[in-house]
Amino acid sequence: METKIDKPVFTGTDTYVLDPELAKIVNASIALEMPLLLKGEPGTGKTLLAYAIAEDLGMPLVVLNVKSSMKAVDALYQYDTLTRLNDSRFGDSKRDVSNIEDYIKMGKIGQAFTSDRRTVLLIDEIDKADSDFQDDLLDVLDQMSFDIIEIDKTIKARHRPIIIITSNSKKDLSDPFLGRCIFHHIAFPDPDMMRKIVNAHFPDIGEDIAGACIKAFYALRDIKGVEKKPATRELINWIRILLMDPDFDPEHLMKGDIPYLGVLFKKSNDYRLAQKYVSQA
Template identity: 45%
Template sequence: MRFEGTSAYVATDDLRVAVNAAATLRRPLLVKGEPGTGKTVLAAEIAQAFDAPLIEWNVKSTTKAQQGLYEYDAVSRLRDSQLGDARVHDIANYIRRGKMWEAFTSPKLPVLLIDEIDKADIEFPNDLLTELDRMEFDVYETGERVKANVRPIVIITSNNEKELPDAFLRRCFFHYIKFPDRETMERIVRVHYPDIQKTLVAEALNIFFDMREVPGMKKKPSTSELLDWLKLLMHEDLPVDVLRNRDTKSLIPPLHGALLKNEADVMLFERLAFMNRRAGANG
């Protein structure tokens, strides 16, 4: 099995190398990059390419590593015992399987996505070291040992909100998804909108990449936001001249709410437009 990208996902050469290396080594692939660069979608595309089931574990700030293995619902057992339910005699009835248990017992080689691992507590990655290494864990309440039928392909994403422990990093194959250059971005747009006008793409990309170069932006527009913006431009059927007209009054592009996501950046572009208009008047 080799990952070469899919019809819906443009994978660069270095990304394909990283995915295939991690799949060969069966090491977790740790993927970092700007939000909106396709880290989460990558796992789904790998699963599609390998014809493998996708098991998603979406990490939150309150997520604990134990939840990925299993949880023992003692409260439900206590309630059932008070009600005289016969289920209380088998503790296994109160063991809830986590996503890693689901991946370990999958009858077919699965892709396990641990999404946004950096959202959780700093100890979260360390608490998974043994399980990711040995691909097994013990259920202490039942005395059962859960061992992986096949070593799953593990994709772990991070937005770099916090540093991950060195011991965890040593166990991963690492890849940073660079922000797409213009040529790659054009290919991504074509995948999503094969019938889009070339002139519209060219002018939209001029504005998009110019915006990303503006100093002082709090949040640069991402790939997914560009795709949303293009979808709106096509839906509104705006003439290309609206984008091509780059005079001092049009520094903020039409439908900019798809690209600028906070008031500080909107105000930044408004100030730049005002300064350009004043400079033009003085000139």
């Protein structure tokens, strides 16, 4: 394979352990200039991937946190009519009331398009908004441009951003949208991979502690009837707390004495199930 110098290649960062399969997909998404759509259980590092790519490639990251009530145009730009109305009445600002452009503010996608440098654009949890939102974004992401209707101006992306889109729920996005994306589903890491992830976050952690924690963690994930299983994020937080506790001893974990269950299980019912499991062990 011919390597071109101007093509960025993503190799992972110190704290983000990159699965080789995912690495290929990220690089293909950059090379094919297609957005990368990531799905997977919450807490498997979908959002973190975008941060890691930005850090690794030294590009600024623009995050669009999608909200349920969001319209596509909100992500592109905003026309601040109220300020303009206010200025026209009181006229005490430096803005020029007759120039609408003074009242146009760029949304997150607008910012990514107008940035001087190439950016990584993260569209987080796109499934939160309704399907109109996705359909409206389609053309924008396809053409890499959008119109500001109020001033009849077209904003074109100066540099094509690297686009990462995450979706939490397993609900499918619309077909045309999927057609334009590269898709990957991040499976929950297996214990070996998890060990690497833990080591990346806690370089000084002892083998025995890491092993005991991971073993206990996977056993807890297998408790039947739990609605929200603890994920990587919970494990990392849990280990952080265990390490701060002066009384913590990995031996106890092995014996089934598991402290700080509340860090791992956040629904009251799940917490009860976990407690029951621990007291039986």
